[in-house]
Every structure is written in C-alpha cells, then in structure tokens.
Amino acid sequence: MNEVLKRDLDQMGILLEGIKKEGLSFLRDINEIPTSTQPKVPAGNPLNHKGKGAIAAFEEFSERFKPIMVGSPGPRYWGYVTGGSTPAAIMGDWLTSIYDQNPQGIKGNGDISALLELEALDLLLELFDLPKQYTGGFVTGAMMSNFTCLATARQWLGNEQGMDVSKEGLFNCPEIKVLSATPHSSSIKALALLGMGSTNIIQVETMQGNREAIAMDSLEQQIQELNGAPFLLISSAGTVNSGDFDDFEAISALKSKYKFWWHIDAAFGAFVSCSPKYKHLVKGWEDADSITVDGHKWLNVPYENAVFFIKEKHNKLQVETFQNSNAPYLGDIAENFSYLNLLPENSRRLKALPVWFTLKAYGKEGYQSIVENNIQLAKDLGEWIQNHHQLELLSAVNLNIVSFTWKNADHETIDEFLNRLNARGKVFMTPSIYKGRKGIRAALVNWRTSPMDIDIAINEIEATLQSF
Ligand SMILES: Cc1ncc(COP(=O)(O)O)c(C=O)c1O
Known part of the structure; x- marks a missing residue:
C-alpha cells in the first residue's frame, strides 16, 4: 500500500474525529453562516506528485473553501427549493459513504442494499398514503426522476402505436403528444433529452383567477381534438412559483374515458399528504402512472436524492426502456429484480439509507x-x-x-x-x-x-x- 494511504489508514479515527468536529461546528453556527458569498476562491496549487495526506488536504480545504461555504442547509436559504438535512438523515448519509454499497438486484450481487432501498421506498409509500402498486427507485434529483418516468411513458406511447421505441428509436413514431399546463423546466429538459422535443408540448390553459393548475374543461376539449391518439399528460403537485396543484380527482376521472399516460411531478408537493390539513390537495393522485418526488427538498435529506414511482403494471415497459443487457426481455421482474434494468444509472450510491434513517426517526x-x-x-x-x-x-x-x-x-x-x-x-x-x-x-x-x-x-x- 502507498505510504501516504497507509498513514491515513492508521489514523482513520483522528481523521473522522476531525471531520465530526468540523461538521458540528458548521451545524452549530448554521443560523449565522452567510446565505451567500462572493464567487471567488483563493488560488490553489496544482496536483502534487506525492500526495500530502488527508490532514494536510483538510487544512487546505479549511483555509480556502471552508470560510466561503454558504449556509444552504440553514433556515433562511429559500432559493430554488432547498431542503436541509435532519440529524438522522446526516447519520444515514455518513454511513452511506462508509458502507459504500452499490444497490442493484435482490439476488444478484450478494449484498442486501437493494432490499434496504425497497424497504425505504415502502416507507415512503406509507408516508404518502399511496398504494403499494408502484415500482420505485432512487435517482439523483427530481430532474432524473421526471426523466425516468417520461422515458417509460415514451415507451408506452410507442407501444400503443405498435412500436418499441427503445429498440427502434422515435424516427417512425407517428404520434408524440404531450399535454401540460405548467410543467417544471426539468420535465421540459427531460423531453428534450428523450428526443420528444422541448417545444412539442401542447399547452393546456390554466384555471381562471391567477392559478397555475390545469383548466379541466380546456384539457378535455384538447384531448378530444387528438381524435383518440394516445398522449402523455404531465401534471403538477406543487408548481414552483405558486405551489398550485392540478385537480387529480378530475384527471383520474378522465382515465376511464381516454388513453393516456399520467405523470405527476410532485417533487415537493407530495409531502402535503402527511398533513390532514393539506392532503386533500393530492386526492386522486394514486391513479397516476408515474410520480416524481424529491428527497433533498421537503424530506430534508442531503443532495442528491429523489425517487420515482411507476405503476407495477408498467414493469414490462420500464424494463424495455432501461434494460441493461442485450438479452431479450429478462423475464418476470419479481424473479429477476435488478435496478440495472429499471432506471438510467448502472452503479449507484445507497441513497436510500438517509431516507430510511429520517423516516424511522421522525415518522409521519x-x-x-x-x-x-x-x-x-x-x-x-x-x-x-x-x-x-x-x-x-x-x-x-x-x-x-x-x-x-x-x-x-x-x-x-x-x-x-x-x-x-x-x-x-x-x-x-x-x-x-x-x-x-x-x-x-x-x-x-x-x-x-x-x-x-x-x-x-x-x-x-x-x-x-x-x-x-
Ligand atoms: C416541481 C419540481 N420539479 C422538478 C424539480 C427539479 O428538481 P432537482 O433539482 O432535484 O432535479 C424541481 C426543483 O425545484 C421542482 O420544484
């Protein structure tokens, strides 16, 4: 072993104590730490040939970067939609680095991290009072969750028209119809990445009276103009500018009349379901085909953390979309469950652990x-x-x-x-x-x-x- 690495290994306790001390000091002072800084970093040196060891690296960090770290996990950082980290979430996150698991299959690679992920997802479904009819998974943020859901929706759109988009591409797909009133910019970006076009959204009117929610009568009229073509509806549980919600009961009622994939971006709005006072806002959402929820917003776990939920009945389409093997369809998902075939990434961090910790610690x-x-x-x-x-x-x-x-x-x-x-x-x-x-x-x-x-x-x- 390299001598610098060996020295650091021998003093692991000292290193972690140093980090704990620094972490505690940041958290203790969080109310006073500035919420902004000048974007200027004191100059550093090029990569040194012989490493200087973890203590010296920490000293350099403390000198150059620590003083300009902003209090973004603090109580007055209200830009974007920025959560902090609960004490239990930090515990889970630290352990995530230490255990350094790579959650994949429930049988495959000889570890149990995917089972822990599935347990954390079940806890989230319980938190949200959603039925356990969804296949979920952790991704890096709501952007990637929207991407995962919309990629599966794209496969569904193709399938409805006799095509396998993941194999054939979109070139010959006749109908890409996406309807939305106030999609988050990340859904638009996901449509661009998925080849469905960021400018192809059919704009649905919003309700009267300074609202951002879908005007249901206009929506139905626009659906009728599609003459039965399958389409994708992107709806919102919490718009970024006004926290508005679409009428999920009304959208749900349309499900029995028209053929569409219903996606809800509930990046932060999902959490109203924890409150008897506000949960009416998501009434009917359990009929959605896919739902996006962020962990690093209202769940208050560290970045990068989000989940997708896609209805189990779409498992085949999800596997067709994300299949990581040239083998034909991999069989029954319950038998061959592997995240390799269910989401964009291959190797992944065990992002479920901070979520598991915080849900166990603080409950509904x-x-x-x-x-x-x-x-x-x-x-x-x-x-x-x-x-x-x-x-x-x-x-x-x-x-x-x-x-x-x-x-x-x-x-x-x-x-x-x-x-x-x-x-x-x-x-x-x-x-x-x-x-x-x-x-x-x-x-x-x-x-x-x-x-x-x-x-x-x-x-x-x-x-x-x-x-x-
Ligand atoms: C409603 C909504 N969807 C998606 C996103 C994108 O989230 P992320 O930055 O976690 O990818 C955000 C971020 O604010 C959001 O508010």
Missing part, C-alpha cells in the same frame, strides 16, 4: 410538523408582504412558496433589489417570472425554519428597500 408526525410549519411561516411572510405599501404578492400563498414583487419597479430595479438582499447574507431568494411579471420567490422547505427567521427576513427586506 415529524413530517407533518415540518410541512405545516413551513406553510404557516410562508403564509405569515405573505401576509406581511401583502400589507406592505411597496410590495405586492404575485400569487396567493397557497403552500410554502411566496412569490412577490416590488410594486411599479422595473426589471432592473427588481434584479438589483434581489442582488442587494442576497448580498446581505442573511436570507437567500431566487428570481422568477410569474404570469409574465418579474418577481422574487422564497420557497420554504427547511425543517429548521422558525418564526424568528421570518422576522429576520422581514427586517432584511425592509433594510434592502431603504438602501434605494
């Missing part, structure tokens, strides 16, 4: 409290904005998202306002366009966020307004 009540707390705090912030003479909500705060703007300000001023607000380093938000209007959005999904954080954000917004 833990997640109910995170969800209800975030929604209440978003509504509180929304109410303050609504009453502010210079500010205006762009959408009602339906869920955990606050989209707002500076009344009568031009685009440049709004951008500058957001730059100045973020540069203060106490709260982080991201820009947005809502119904054609320039705005700013805050998405609250962090388990730590408290009323005190709303007060801090309000002070920061006031101070930023006054700086103009």
Whole structure:
C-alpha cells in the first residue's frame, strides 16, 4: 500500500474525529453562516506528485473553501427549493459513504442494499398514503426522476402505436403528444433529452383567477381534438412559483374515458399528504402512472436524492426502456429484480439509507410538523408582504412558496433589489417570472425554519428597500 494511504489508514479515527468536529461546528453556527458569498476562491496549487495526506488536504480545504461555504442547509436559504438535512438523515448519509454499497438486484450481487432501498421506498409509500402498486427507485434529483418516468411513458406511447421505441428509436413514431399546463423546466429538459422535443408540448390553459393548475374543461376539449391518439399528460403537485396543484380527482376521472399516460411531478408537493390539513390537495393522485418526488427538498435529506414511482403494471415497459443487457426481455421482474434494468444509472450510491434513517426517526408526525410549519411561516411572510405599501404578492400563498414583487419597479430595479438582499447574507431568494411579471420567490422547505427567521427576513427586506 502507498505510504501516504497507509498513514491515513492508521489514523482513520483522528481523521473522522476531525471531520465530526468540523461538521458540528458548521451545524452549530448554521443560523449565522452567510446565505451567500462572493464567487471567488483563493488560488490553489496544482496536483502534487506525492500526495500530502488527508490532514494536510483538510487544512487546505479549511483555509480556502471552508470560510466561503454558504449556509444552504440553514433556515433562511429559500432559493430554488432547498431542503436541509435532519440529524438522522446526516447519520444515514455518513454511513452511506462508509458502507459504500452499490444497490442493484435482490439476488444478484450478494449484498442486501437493494432490499434496504425497497424497504425505504415502502416507507415512503406509507408516508404518502399511496398504494403499494408502484415500482420505485432512487435517482439523483427530481430532474432524473421526471426523466425516468417520461422515458417509460415514451415507451408506452410507442407501444400503443405498435412500436418499441427503445429498440427502434422515435424516427417512425407517428404520434408524440404531450399535454401540460405548467410543467417544471426539468420535465421540459427531460423531453428534450428523450428526443420528444422541448417545444412539442401542447399547452393546456390554466384555471381562471391567477392559478397555475390545469383548466379541466380546456384539457378535455384538447384531448378530444387528438381524435383518440394516445398522449402523455404531465401534471403538477406543487408548481414552483405558486405551489398550485392540478385537480387529480378530475384527471383520474378522465382515465376511464381516454388513453393516456399520467405523470405527476410532485417533487415537493407530495409531502402535503402527511398533513390532514393539506392532503386533500393530492386526492386522486394514486391513479397516476408515474410520480416524481424529491428527497433533498421537503424530506430534508442531503443532495442528491429523489425517487420515482411507476405503476407495477408498467414493469414490462420500464424494463424495455432501461434494460441493461442485450438479452431479450429478462423475464418476470419479481424473479429477476435488478435496478440495472429499471432506471438510467448502472452503479449507484445507497441513497436510500438517509431516507430510511429520517423516516424511522421522525415518522409521519415529524413530517407533518415540518410541512405545516413551513406553510404557516410562508403564509405569515405573505401576509406581511401583502400589507406592505411597496410590495405586492404575485400569487396567493397557497403552500410554502411566496412569490412577490416590488410594486411599479422595473426589471432592473427588481434584479438589483434581489442582488442587494442576497448580498446581505442573511436570507437567500431566487428570481422568477410569474404570469409574465418579474418577481422574487422564497420557497420554504427547511425543517429548521422558525418564526424568528421570518422576522429576520422581514427586517432584511425592509433594510434592502431603504438602501434605494
Ligand atoms: C416541481 C419540481 N420539479 C422538478 C424539480 C427539479 O428538481 P432537482 O433539482 O432535484 O432535479 C424541481 C426543483 O425545484 C421542482 O420544484
């Protein structure tokens, strides 16, 4: 063994203690760690021929990078849709690196990591009150989950027209019909990657009254115009700008009348199902063919973590899509279950472990409290904005998202306002366009966020307004 590696192996305890100390200090200070930084890294040296060992590497990291790490797992990082990491999720994540398993089959490679993955997926189905009629799997993010679901949907579309798209490609596939009202950009990207075209979406109207949800009467009219052609419907459980939900009971009713693959992007919206107060928003979703859920958002597990759920009845199509072997169809999935044939990646990290830990640790009540707390705090912030003479909500705060703007300000001023607000380093938000209007959005999904954080954000917004 190389002598530097040998020395590090001998002092593994010291190394891990050092990391634990650093981790604890970051987590202890998380409320104060700036939520933004200047994108400048002090210069480093080229790769040294003889390695300098883990302690020296850690010293260099501490000097150059540690001071500019932002508090993104903290309570006021409200840009994009950014979760943190619960204590149990961090435990599971650390162990994931240490055990370093590669979950594949339930019989195949002599380990049990795929079984742990399946158990974590069952726990998630229980959390969401979804029937255990789905085949799930872990991928890196909701983008890849949408990709996995839409790839299987593409196979279904081809199959309905007598084609095997995974073998023949899309060249001769006559009908690619994709309908959606407010798809997330990642679904559009997935359509591009899948050769279905990012501009091929047939735009469905949204409901009246500043909503982003599908207008069901227009949808049905558009379906009728397809004259029976099979199609793919991408629906939303939680749109990014207003947290709006499509009417899943109504979509479900269409299932008996028309032939379509129904996908729901529930990247963060899935978690309303933990709350008796909000679970009506997903009523009827159990009839969907596929569902996307993110782990690194409202579940509060570290990046990169998401799951897909695809109805078991589509197993054959899923295997045809992701089959990793030139062999003909691999037989009964229950007999030959292997993630190699069910999702895009081959080798994978055991992303299920942090999920398993956090679900065991906090259960449904833990997640109910995170969800209800975030929604209440978003509504509180929304109410303050609504009453502010210079500010205006762009959408009602339906869920955990606050989209707002500076009344009568031009685009440049709004951008500058957001730059100045973020540069203060106490709260982080991201820009947005809502119904054609320039705005700013805050998405609250962090388990730590408290009323005190709303007060801090309000002070920061006031101070930023006054700086103009
Ligand atoms: C509704 C929705 N879908 C998909 C995504 C993409 O998620 P990821 O960044 O995990 O790929 C997001 C991210 O914010 C989202 O809000």
